[in-house]
Amino acid sequence: MCCVVPHVIELTNLTNNSVINHEFLLIKGKLSKTCSPDKQIQLKSSRNGHHKLVSQESRVSVANGEFKILYRFQACGEATGAMKVTEEFIVSYCSASIKFKCHYRPQENPYKIQPFYIICKGHDGSFNSTTAESSGRRVGGGGGSFGGGGGVGSGNGSGSASEACAIIDLNMKLLQCLYAEKLNESGFGRRTFVLKSRCQIFKSNLDVEEALKLSQEELWNKFAYEIINSEHGNDPKVKFVAFIGCTKYEPITDGDFSYENIKRHIKGNAALGGGGLALFGSGFFYSWPSKFEDIIDCFENNEKVDLERFADDSNYRRTYSGVYATSLGAVCHEIGHIFDLGHTNDGVMGNGFDYLNRVFTIDKLTESLPDRIIGPQTQPTDVPSVRFTKIKRDQNRFLEKYHEQKSGGDSFFFTRNCAIILAYNRWLRNDCKDDMKNARITQEKDNLLVMASSPLKLIEIRCTADSLVSDYFEFAKEKFTYEFALPKDIDYTKHHVFAICIDGTTKRLDFDS
Ligand SMILES: [Zn+2]
Ligand SMILES: [Zn+2]
Numbered sequence: 001m002c003c004v005v006p007h008v009i010e011l012t013n014l015t016n017n018s019v020i021n022h023e024f025l026l027i028k029g030k031l032s033k034t035c036s037p038d039k040q041i042q043l044k045s046s047r048n049g050h051h052k053l054v055s056q057e058s059r060v061s062v063a064n065g066e067f068k069i070l071y072r073f074q075a076c077g078e079a080t081g082a083m084k085v086t087e088e089f090i091v092s093y094c095s096a097s098i099k100f101k102c103h104y105r106p107q108e109n110p111y112k113i114q115p116f117y118i119i120c121k122g123h124d125g126s127f128n129s130t131t132a133e134s135s136g137r138r139v140g141g142g143g144g145s146f147g148g149g150g151g152v153g154s155g156n157g158s159g160s161a162s163e164a165c166a167i168i169d170l171n172m173k174l175l176q177c178l179y180a181e182k183l184n185e186s187g188f189g190r191r192t193f194v195l196k197s198r199c200q201i202f203k204s205n206l207d208v209e210e211a212l213k214l215s216q217e218e219l220w221n222k223f224a225y226e227i228i229n230s231e232h233g234n235d236p237k238v239k240f241v242a243f244i245g246c247t248k249y250e251p252i253t254d255g256d257f258s259y260e261n262i263k264r265h266i267k268g269n270a271a272l273g274g275g276g277l278a279l280f281g282s283g284f285f286y287s288w289p290s291k292f293e294d295i296i297d298c299f300e301n302n303e304k305v306d307l308e309r310f311a312d313d314s315n316y317r318r319t320y321s322g323v324y325a326t327s328l329g330a331v332c333h334e335i336g337h338i339f340d341l342g343h344t345n346d347g348v349m350g351n352g353f354d355y356l357n358r359v360f361t362i363d364k365l366t367e368s369l370p371d372r373i374i375g376p377q378t379q380p381t382d383v384p385s386v387r388f389t390k391i392k393r394d395q396n397r398f399l400e401k402y403h404e405q406k407s408g409g410d411s412f413f414f415t416r417n418c419a420i421i422l423a424y425n426r427w428l429r430n431d432c433k434d435d436m437k438n439a440r441i442t443q444e445k446d447n448l449l450v451m452a453s454s455p456l457k458l459i460e461i462r463c464t465a466d467s468l469v470s471d472y473f474e475f476a477k478e479k480f481t482y483e484f485a486l487p488k489d490i491d492y493t494k495h496h497v498f499a500i501c502i503d504g505t506t507k508r509l510d511f512d513s
Contacts, residue, residue, distance in 0.1 A: 007031060008032040009098045019190075029066070031096075045071070114241070118202045119201055128247065169199050171289075211246055243285075302319045322357075325354060325357035336418065336422075347412075347413045455479075477502055
């Protein structure tokens with residue numbers, strides 16, 4: 001029987017012959033009408049004319065006339081970083097279909113990100129997703145990050161170093177896709193960062209017992225110092241995203257599950273990015289997928305977290321999916337800091353990093369989340385190198401105030417000023433040479449002037465205490481602005497200036513002394 005409903009399928013984030021420079025691709029679109037409930041959106045991909053159904057492994061999320069499909073470019077069933085392929089896609093629903101091609105061309109850039117899994121001295125490299133004594137389940141039923149049998153783990157509640165590396169690799173690729181998607185939405189094309197290699201194990205000289213006593217600032221300083229002085233530290237074009245293996249959650253027995261108390265019970269933990277290093281604990285890996293086909297399940301796993309056994313940071317959702325979205329959102333935010341972003345009231349660099357799940361799924365329920373407050377910035381002491389000098393700290397305090405939902409989008413976005421900095425940042429563009437020099441950015445304090453040898457693209461006024469951007473000035477690329485007079489009505493003892501040129505040179509300028 002032929003269906004008479006006039007279905008129309010439309011893509012919203014891709015056009016035919018799009019060039020994609022990241023391995024994971026989000027395919028988003030709209031479906032005008034549905035008919036019978038057993039009809040599904042299907043994705044077929046083909047290379048050399050052989051169509052292959054891929055919707056099962058890629059999980060189609062469809063509701064309210066919208067669909068999203070997460071796809072991975074593969075060569076002969078295996079993921080690879082360096083191939084170039086052209087895939088033909090057919091998205092179909094009932095009698096309707098739409099055909100389009102994508103050209104996968106992995107991005108090349110001498111400016112790269114290296115992921116690390118840090119193993120402290122005296123530690124076996126396993127990550128404790130639960131306490132040492134607990135055993136059994138590591139992930140909730142629906143998620144299935146580990147050990148096939150319906151979420152039943154192998155016994156001791158910890159994952160191996162190679163599992164941790166698989167989790168890191170998968171999720172860094174997901175963030176690569178996310179950055180490209182968000183910059184594309186902001187009108188800058190699919191710019192994203194390049195990964196230098198798969199996740200490497202970094203063996204630290206810091207003793208595990210010592211690591212469990214240190215604050216996140218102390219851990220950041222310690223590991224930044226070690227990395228910069230290691231064989232990996234020679235190339236200033238490489239920045240690092242590192243996860244600490246020995247993060248430990250001491251169970252809460254007094255029933256106080258406030259975030260302050262939860263944070264006190266997570267040892268060897270960090271969520272801190274600046275300069276050349278973004279550092280995190282591994283305490284939320286229990287909610288993270290290690291396999292591509294589990295990603296959407298993990299974003300949709302609404303099973304409640306057992307707060308006595310697992311560290312929770314989910315902005316009060318207290319579900320596996322909430323923990324995954326918030327903790328990966330925090331990684332996205334801190335990586336933003338190593339790309340020189342400050343804080344904003346809205347979006348990823350402010351209140352909005354808990355919503356990361358919505359980028360990849362279609363929200364059927366509307367979650368209402370309280371706003372985050374961005375806490376004061378602290379300066380680390382004992383700074384190992386100039387390129388590791390900027391550090392921002394977020395204190396996850398909360399207001400019982402409900403977030404205003406952004407209509408239309410997925411509530412996860414970079415504000416305009418952040419998108420500009422990312423788009424012009426050398427780590428996210430595709431026109432950087434190996435031996436690029438920095439432009440000279442100078443200041444004239446008396447006249448509040450900023451001068452640069454390359455045209456200025458953006459100037460921000462940032463509050464020094466919390467890095468919050470209070471104002472910004474964007475310059476059209478064609479206007480070649482080499483000099484800018486700052487507003488006079490700003491208290492420069494409490495604010496500093498951030499400038500980025502069109503060649504990607506950035507500088508912080510202080511006008512108070
Ligand atoms: Zn139909
Ligand atoms: Zn921050």
